[in-house]
Amino acid sequence: MTKIARFDAAEFLDSEEAIAEYLSAALEDPNPDVFLAAVADVAKAHGMSQLAKDAGLGRESLYKALAPGAQPRYGTIVKLLGAMGVSLQAKPKVAA
Numbered sequence: 001m002t003k004i005a006r007f008d009a010a011e012f013l014d015s016e017e018a019i020a021e022y023l024s025a026a027l028e029d030p031n032p033d034v035f036l037a038a039v040a041d042v043a044k045a046h047g048m049s050q051l052a053k054d055a056g057l058g059r060e061s062l063y064k065a066l067a068p069g070a071q072p073r074y075g076t077i078v079k080l081l082g083a084m085g086v087s088l089q090a091k092p093k094v095a096a
Contacts, residue, residue, distance in 0.1 A: 009038075013045035016085040023086060033068065039077065040066040042084055054083035 013019050019042050026038035043051050043066055052062040056079060065072035065080075081087055 008044075009041040010045040013042055019045070019084060020086045023081075027088075036066060036070065036072070037068070039080060043080065046084060051080065051083055055079040 009022065013022060023035070023038050023042065026035045029035070043062065046054075048062055049059050052059040055062070057065075057076070062080075064070060065076050078088070
């Protein structure tokens, strides 16, 4: 029997450019849980403990904020993104 390893996006998020592209793609999905899952993947890539420290959050608070179905505050997301080396940007929609 062949075993297939589970895909872990965190293994490929090794630069600020890759992280920004990954999060931008997640923001295009209308389901906010997709973006939250992407932020959790990036947090895992950075190391949860270090990221919590860099963002000025408790480690347990970070885990709770990134749990499936969580509704973290905007300020928490901004702190996390800043600690990850990225920021949110708005751009005009492109007409289809």
